[in-house]
Amino acid sequence: MKLVAAKVPVSTVWTAPDAPRDVDAPAIAAQPDVAAWATSMDTETRLGLHGRTLTQLLYAEPVLVRSERDGWSEIVAPWQPSSQDALGYPGWVPSSHLGELPGAATAPVAVAVPTAPLFAEPGAGAFAELSFATVLASVEHADGYTRVATPDGGSGWLADDVLWSGGAGTADDRLRLGSQFLGLEYLWGGTSAYGLDCSGLVHTVNRVLGLRTPRDAHDQADTLENIAIDEAQPGDLYFFAHPGKPVHHVGFVSPAGMLHASETxxxxxxxPITEDRRATLATAARL
Known part of the structure; x- marks a missing residue:
C-alpha cells in the first residue's frame, strides 16, 4: 500500500469502478464539479446513489491505496474510522483525484464555513474552492491569512476568518457549525458542503473541532460514550434503530428537537422529533 492524498476539493468514494452512472460524470471527472453534480440530481436520481456511493474525501485528506485498476484506485480513508476495515473507510476513487501528501503535517487548521477560496497569494488568485471540514497543515501566518501545505508539494493561502480557532469546541459550537447547512439537500454518502447525510454531518462537524469520529451512524453509536436518552442535552447525539436492527440514523440534540440530515x-x-421518528429513538451519546 502507498499513502497519498486527495488533490481535488471533493472526491466521491464509490462501491466499485463501475458504480457511477452517466449522470455522475461531473463527480468522477479529473477535475470534479461536485456542486454541478449535486444540483443536477432530482430525488429519484439521488435515491439511485444508494449502493453506489459510500463517502467523500476532502482536499489533502490522506488515503491508503490498496490497488489500481483501469484508472481507479481501491482505497481506505484513515480519517474516517469504520468497522468495515481497521485502517479506515474502504472504497474506490478515480486515480486522477489522488496526489502526493502535503509536505507538512503539523499545526492543522480546518475550514469552518461552507466553502472557502484557496489563494495562490493572500487575497488574490484563488485556484480552488475548499469545502467545510477540509483540514490542512499550516505553514505560516501573515496579515490575516494562513499559508497551508497542499498536495503535490505546493502551498496556498486561506483567510483566517474561514478557519476554526476555538479548540475542541462546545455544544453551542457544534450546533452553530451544523446549522450553516440548514436547507441543504440530503446526499447519500455526502461529507461536503455540497451534500451531507446524517452521519456525514456529525463526522464533518467533529472533524472541524479536531475530533476523529467514525463515519457511519452505527459505528458512532458503538464508539461514543452512550448516555440515557432522558439525560441528553443540546449538542449531544440521538441515535435511531428499529428493534433488533443496527442504528440507521443520527442527529444532534438541539433546543428545537434535533438538527439532522433527514433522508433522501x-x-x-x-x-421537533416526529412521533414516527421518536418510536425508533434507541440511545444517545455525549461527545
Whole structure:
C-alpha cells in the first residue's frame, strides 16, 4: 500500500469502478464539479446513489491505496474510522483525484464555513474552492491569512476568518457549525458542503473541532460514550434503530428537537422529533 492524498476539493468514494452512472460524470471527472453534480440530481436520481456511493474525501485528506485498476484506485480513508476495515473507510476513487501528501503535517487548521477560496497569494488568485471540514497543515501566518501545505508539494493561502480557532469546541459550537447547512439537500454518502447525510454531518462537524469520529451512524453509536436518552442535552447525539436492527440514523440534540440530515428527498433541518421518528429513538451519546 502507498499513502497519498486527495488533490481535488471533493472526491466521491464509490462501491466499485463501475458504480457511477452517466449522470455522475461531473463527480468522477479529473477535475470534479461536485456542486454541478449535486444540483443536477432530482430525488429519484439521488435515491439511485444508494449502493453506489459510500463517502467523500476532502482536499489533502490522506488515503491508503490498496490497488489500481483501469484508472481507479481501491482505497481506505484513515480519517474516517469504520468497522468495515481497521485502517479506515474502504472504497474506490478515480486515480486522477489522488496526489502526493502535503509536505507538512503539523499545526492543522480546518475550514469552518461552507466553502472557502484557496489563494495562490493572500487575497488574490484563488485556484480552488475548499469545502467545510477540509483540514490542512499550516505553514505560516501573515496579515490575516494562513499559508497551508497542499498536495503535490505546493502551498496556498486561506483567510483566517474561514478557519476554526476555538479548540475542541462546545455544544453551542457544534450546533452553530451544523446549522450553516440548514436547507441543504440530503446526499447519500455526502461529507461536503455540497451534500451531507446524517452521519456525514456529525463526522464533518467533529472533524472541524479536531475530533476523529467514525463515519457511519452505527459505528458512532458503538464508539461514543452512550448516555440515557432522558439525560441528553443540546449538542449531544440521538441515535435511531428499529428493534433488533443496527442504528440507521443520527442527529444532534438541539433546543428545537434535533438538527439532522433527514433522508433522501429532504433537507437538513432543525425541528421537533416526529412521533414516527421518536418510536425508533434507541440511545444517545455525549461527545
Amino acid at each position: 428527498g429532504k433537507r437538513l433541518e432543525n425541528e
